[in-house]
Amino acid sequence: MAKLKPIKINHVSKYFGKQQVLDDIELTIEPETIYGLLGRNGAGKSTLFNIITDRIPLSDGEVTIAGQPVTDNDAVLNRIYLMSEANLYPSRMRVKDIFQLTAQLYQGMDMALAQTLAEQFELNMSTRFNKLSTGSRSIMKLIIALAVDVDYVFLDEPTLGLDANHRRLFYDALLDSYAKRPRSFIISTHLIEEASNLIERVWVLQNQHIIIDESTESVLNKGFAVTGPTADVEAYTAGLNIIGHEALGNLMVHYIYGELKGDRPIPDTVSISHIDLQRLFIYLTNQEVSTDEN
Amino acid sequence: MAKLKPIKINHVSKYFGKQQVLDDIELTIEPETIYGLLGRNGAGKSTLFNIITDRIPLSDGEVTIAGQPVTDNDAVLNRIYLMSEANLYPSRMRVKDIFQLTAQLYQGMDMALAQTLAEQFELNMSTRFNKLSTGSRSIMKLIIALAVDVDYVFLDEPTLGLDANHRRLFYDALLDSYAKRPRSFIISTHLIEEASNLIERVWVLQNQHIIIDESTESVLNKGFAVTGPTADVEAYTAGLNIIGHEALGNLMVHYIYGELKGDRPIPDTVSISHIDLQRLFIYLTNQEVSTDEN
Numbered sequence: 001m002a003k004l005k006p007i008k009i010n011h012v013s014k015y016f017g018k019q020q021v022l023d024d025i026e027l028t029i030e031p032e033t034i035y036g037l038l039g040r041n042g043a044g045k046s047t048l049f050n051i052i053t054d055r056i057p058l059s060d061g062e063v064t065i066a067g068q069p070v071t072d073n074d075a076v077l078n079r080i081y082l083m084s085e086a087n088l089y090p091s092r093m094r095v096k097d098i099f100q101l102t103a104q105l106y107q108g109m110d111m112a113l114a115q116t117l118a119e120q121f122e123l124n125m126s127t128r129f130n131k132l133s134t135g136s137r138s139i140m141k142l143i144i145a146l147a148v149d150v151d152y153v154f155l156d157e158p159t160l161g162l163d164a165n166h167r168r169l170f171y172d173a174l175l176d177s178y179a180k181r182p183r184s185f186i187i188s189t190h191l192i193e194e195a196s197n198l199i200e201r202v203w204v205l206q207n208q209h210i211i212i213d214e215s216t217e218s219v220l221n222k223g224f225a226v227t228g229p230t231a232d233v234e235a236y237t238a239g240l241n242i243i244g245h246e247a248l249g250n251l252m253v254h255y256i257y258g259e260l261k262g263d264r265p266i267p268d269t270v271s272i273s274h275i276d277l278q279r280l281f282i283y284l285t286n287q288e289v290s291t292d293e294n
Numbered sequence: 295m296a297k298l299k300p301i302k303i304n305h306v307s308k309y310f311g312k313q314q315v316l317d318d319i320e321l322t323i324e325p326e327t328i329y330g331l332l333g334r335n336g337a338g339k340s341t342l343f344n345i346i347t348d349r350i351p352l353s354d355g356e357v358t359i360a361g362q363p364v365t366d367n368d369a370v371l372n373r374i375y376l377m378s379e380a381n382l383y384p385s386r387m388r389v390k391d392i393f394q395l396t397a398q399l400y401q402g403m404d405m406a407l408a409q410t411l412a413e414q415f416e417l418n419m420s421t422r423f424n425k426l427s428t429g430s431r432s433i434m435k436l437i438i439a440l441a442v443d444v445d446y447v448f449l450d451e452p453t454l455g456l457d458a459n460h461r462r463l464f465y466d467a468l469l470d471s472y473a474k475r476p477r478s479f480i481i482s483t484h485l486i487e488e489a490s491n492l493i494e495r496v497w498v499l500q501n502q503h504i505i506i507d508e509s510t511e512s513v514l515n516k517g518f519a520v521t522g523p524t525a526d527v528e529a530y531t532a533g534l535n536i537i538g539h540e541a542l543g544n545l546m547v548h549y550i551y552g553e554l555k556g557d558r559p560i561p562d563t564v565s566i567s568h569i570d571l572q573r574l575f576i577y578l579t580n581q582e583v584s585t586d587e588n
Contacts, residue, residue, distance in 0.1 A: 041429045041457045135335045161454070163335045163484045165576050190457045191485070282459050 004031040004151055005066040007052065007080075012061035014047055021047050023208035025061070031151060032182040036199035036216070038192060040285050043205045045188040046084065049154045053082040078106065082154040083145040087137065091130040095123060095140055099147075108149030113177070117143045120169060134161035142170055146177045155187045159194075167191070171198060192278040202277070206285050216277070223280040224256040228270035236270055244283035255283045298325040298445055299360040301346065301374075306355035308341055315341050317502035319355070325445060326476040330493035330510070332486060334579050337499045339482045340378065343448045347376040375400065376448040377439040381431065385424035389417060389434055393441075402443030407471070411437045414463060428455035436464055440471045449481045453488075461485070465492060486572040496571070500579050510571070517574040518550040522564035530564055538577035549577045 007029040014022040021044040029035065029052075039045045050056040052063050054070050054077055063070045070076050089098050095118070103109040118125055121139045132140060142158045159167045174185065175198065189195045202219050204212035212219060226233050230252040241258040255275060266272065301323040308316040315338040323329065323346075333339045344350040346357050348364050348371055357364045364370050383392050389412070397403040412419055415433045426434060436452045453461045468479065469492065483489045496513050498506035506513060520527055524546040535552040549569060560566065 039457075040459060041427065041455070133335065161335070161484075163333075164486055164572050165334060165580060167484075168576055190455075190461075192458055193487075278458050282462055286459060 006030045008064045015059045034200045035186040037188040037203045039205035079151040081148045081150045083141045084156045089129045096125040106148040110147045114147040152184045196277040223275045225275050226254045232267045232269045300324045302358045309353045328494045329480040331482040331497045333499035373445040375442045375444045377435045378450045383423045390419040400442040404441045408441040446478045490571040517569045519569050520548045526561045526563045
């Protein structure tokens with residue numbers, strides 16, 4: 001196989017009936033990179049995953065790899081795997097048979113890894129799919145997603161229903177698998193703070209648009225909490241990109257996304273600290289302080 | 295109504311067929327206290343909630359309030375509300391009609407609060423229950439749980455499927471509601487770190503037993519990470535209650551739950567820090583380093 005090319009999402013839009021879900025999405029998925037797709041409930045994250053992996057048609061634009069559309073392109077689609085919330089398996093099929101079936105569909109599936117992970121996650125291979133709990137279904141699906149031999153793995157809410165131990169086991173297994181066989185993972189999750197250690201690049205989907213497409217490091221470097229007496233905080237943050245605020249008695253916190261004014265003196269009464277990715281996300285996607293600048 | 299009495303769980307055991315799920319559980323639920331029930335997937339948390347709220351029968355022991363069993367005791371059960379993952383509503387009923395129905399069953403439901411919360415959570419009151427997403431079902435149920443006028447509110451995985459903004463809104467709404475009308479909340483959740491700020495007292499259910507029943511503060515005070523060169527760490531932690539360990543190159547971390555030896559000198563090469571509740575839980579409930587001391 002030739003050197004791997006990135007997947008390009010070119011001006012993709014999607015309507016369901018008259019309702020627009022995605023508007024002119026432009027993204028590049030580089031090989032061997034871990035992405036986090038963040039967005040509110042109902043923002044269209046699953047729709048975007050389903051479009052990129054050719055599960056549903058797009059309304060406008062195209063998704064290409066090396067210039068070729070992915071639509072109906074089996075050679076390309078065999079290099080892509082989507083783990084989704086949808087349950088696509090015959091309900092009475094046993095876990096081990098689902099693994100076998102997947103191995104036939106995706107050549108080169110690492111059955112030894114699947115077996116090891118099933119043991120670590122205490123997943124009973126003889127259980128029928130319809131008897132699995134929400135958490136166990138997630139576990140079965142994420143084991144398959146880590147074991148298939150593809151170049152792009154899309155994980156839609158992989159940790160739904162998992163307890164804290166199993167979430168940690170999953171994060172470790174993903175990083176371990178990535179180290180042994182580098183490939184791209186694109187992870188959509190509501191557990192932002194836990195996943196932030198995995199994610200190299202952050203996408204935020206909000207109001208049909210991608211409002212952030214940046215390295216995690218760069219995003220974190222732009223998030224600040226400015227705390228102090230209300231008047232001092234307001235004076236210091238005037239003109240900055242304030243994405244949220246909180247009042248704490250006589251004190252005020254302004255949350256900033258972007259550059260601080262380097263030449264503006266910081267009052268002694270004011271303290272400035274960085275904020276974590278989850279908190280940054282909450283303020284950036286809070287409808288009351290919309291980031292829409294139209 | 296007389297001064298509120300605690301709920302006592304006395305020697306409660308539960309079998310499903312031959313499988314024992316709960317073994318001799320002893321707990322007290324004080325009025326106006328926020329509890330966190332933590333446990334692995336399948337540990338029996340929902341079963342315990344269902345027993346306390348008289349949804350399912352217990353196999354042995356009893357649950358009492360002021361010395362009276364809760365079983366079939368409508369006067370007591372009207373003071374208790376359980377929000378569970380189970381979907382008990384007629385599938386085609388609209389959200390607003392479910393609110394009305396609940397208000398008839400539980401006198402004194404705060405319909406103004408329910409309305410306000412529905413707006414804050416952007417829950418459409420005209421949607422039919424079977425058209426709600428996982429996240430929206432959780433939202434509808436937790437609104438009801440906060441609005442009913444009862445003394446004991448049991449919340450079983452209240453944040454399942456909620457995005458980060460909605461989780462935060464829920465934690466804020468719960469604390470706000472608690473401040474205005476103090477009552478007991480008993481919360482089961484896998485998002486331990488987020489919930490740890492709410493919880494006054496921690497219960498950990500593991501291998502059919504309650505292995506921890508202590509104030510959150512006390513639990514956190516007993517959790518330590520001891521980091522340094524392997525030999526020094528092992529020398530310092532010998533005889534302590536080691537619940538987990540990690541190797542980092544030449545360094546070793548031992549996780550401790552319990553007292554450090556106050557009279558034992560700490561080597562200069564060793565650093566000791568506290569660990570958060572989620573990490574503590576992960577080590578305490580990891581089957582490979584079982585806390586069973588039988």
